[in-house]
Amino acid sequence: MKRPQAIAITSGKGGVGKTNLSVNLALALQRSTKNVAVFDADLALANAHLVLGCRASRTIVDAISGRCAVQDVLVSGPSGLKLIAGGSGLAELMSLSDDKRQSIISSISSIAPQIDYLIVDTAAGVEDNVIDFVAACDRVIVVVVGEPTAFVDAYASIKVLHQETGRTQFDIVVNRATNDTQGIQIFQRFQAIVSKFLPVALHHIGSIPNDERLGRAVSKCEPVIDSFPEAPASKAILSIAQVVLASPPPVVDEGAVGFFRPFYDRDVVAAEAMS
Numbered sequence: 476m477k478r479p480q481a482i483a484i485t486s487g488k489g490g491v492g493k494t495n496l497s498v499n500l501a502l503a504l505q506r507s508t509k510n511v512a513v514f515d516a517d518l519a520l521a522n523a524h525l526v527l528g529c530r531a532s533r534t535i536v537d538a539i540s541g542r543c544a545v546q547d548v549l550v551s552g553p554s555g556l557k558l559i560a561g562g563s564g565l566a567e568l569m570s571l572s573d574d575k576r577q578s579i580i581s582s583i584s585s586i587a588p589q590i591d592y593l594i595v596d597t598a599a600g601v602e603d604n605v606i607d608f609v610a611a612c613d614r615v616i617v618v619v620v621g622e623p624t625a626f627v628d629a630y631a632s633i634k635v636l637h638q639e640t641g642r643t644q645f646d647i648v649v650n651r652a653t654n655d656t657q658g659i660q661i662f663q664r665f666q667a668i669v670s671k672f673l674p675v676a677l678h679h680i681g682s683i684p685n686d687e688r689l690g691r692a693v694s695k696c697e698p699v700i701d702s703f704p705e706a707p708a709s710k711a712i713l714s715i716a717q718v719v720l721a722s723p724p725p726v727v728d729e730g731a732v733g734f735f736r737p738f739y740d741r742d743v744v745a746a747e748a749m750s
Contacts, residue, residue: 480724481593481734483612485636486619487628489599492650493618495689496712497596498526499698503716505556509591512549512557514583516608517598518571521561527552528696531560538582539575545582553701557590559583576607580734587735595734600628601635610640611733614724616680620651621661626668634673643675644725648715649682658682680722681715683708 484497497513505511514535515523524531533548550558571579583593595612597605609615615636619629636642647665652658662679669677683689686708692699700709727733 478735479587479590479593480614481595481612482614482616482719482724483595483597483609484616484618485597485605485609485632486599486617487601487630487632488625491599491618491620491625492683492689493599494523494526494596495693495699496616496618496648496650496683496715497594498523499700499709499712500716500719501592501594502553502556502698502700503713504592504594504719505554507716507720509720510555510557510589511592511594512559512586512590513552513594513596514559515561516595516604518561518604520598523596524550524558524560525696526693526698527556527558528698529558529560531558534560534562535579536562539571539579545585549586553698557586570602571604573603573607576604577732580607580611580732584735593734601632601639606636606639609636609642610731613727613733614646614719615642615644616646616648618648618650619661619665621649621657621664626665629665630669630672633669633675637673637675644678645675646678646680648680651685652682654684655682658684680718681711683711683715 484493486493501511501513513523515521529550529552531550537543538545538548548559552558595608597608617629619625633645647662649658649661666677684707686706688703688706689699689708692702695702700712703709
């Protein structure tokens, strides 16, 4: 059985457009005849539901506390997209125990039969929650903007993720580029810095232009590919979705704890037992 693919979208600093990419990429994949869920893993400062225009009566906090199952937390969004909402303003969620984080990762496996992709919108930076949720994913997309401080923070994030998880492959999306040419130039500058000091490979999977319609869509609490499908930002995100669909994720350790890996292992054992 082919298990769902989990994709982490992360960044070295906040405010670089990580959640907008998470939500709109998820919606673009959903429209490509895929079943997609977004997990808002920025647990204490969750806002993916706002960008989607969804009202979440239950969040991952309810599942963590045992008040309900993860299945009961799922919220329906545009085009059938599913959302697992995070909490908001809850400081204790920023320092979950290892057991709590592993419990979240394992419990989300229960929705595997319903989805093809899980988009994990992490918090910015390299706190323990981010490291564990990224380690649990198959593909990692790092959002970068062409500013010196963003470069420093993105580099630090990749360095820590590599050291803590052994990850050697990272996809890069350049946000707020003037055009594709500038996006490539920003990526090349960032790649030159990273490759000088870290044994990792970076893959530029797209650039998103600086588009005022993206901000207008956020103000309307709508994904930009819904509000302004012909906008340059929308077209760029749709192109990134096609790259994701066309390229397999890096090979991961199927024995390690991760989103859907326990589910996958159980099904493989059952299938082999019946053969």
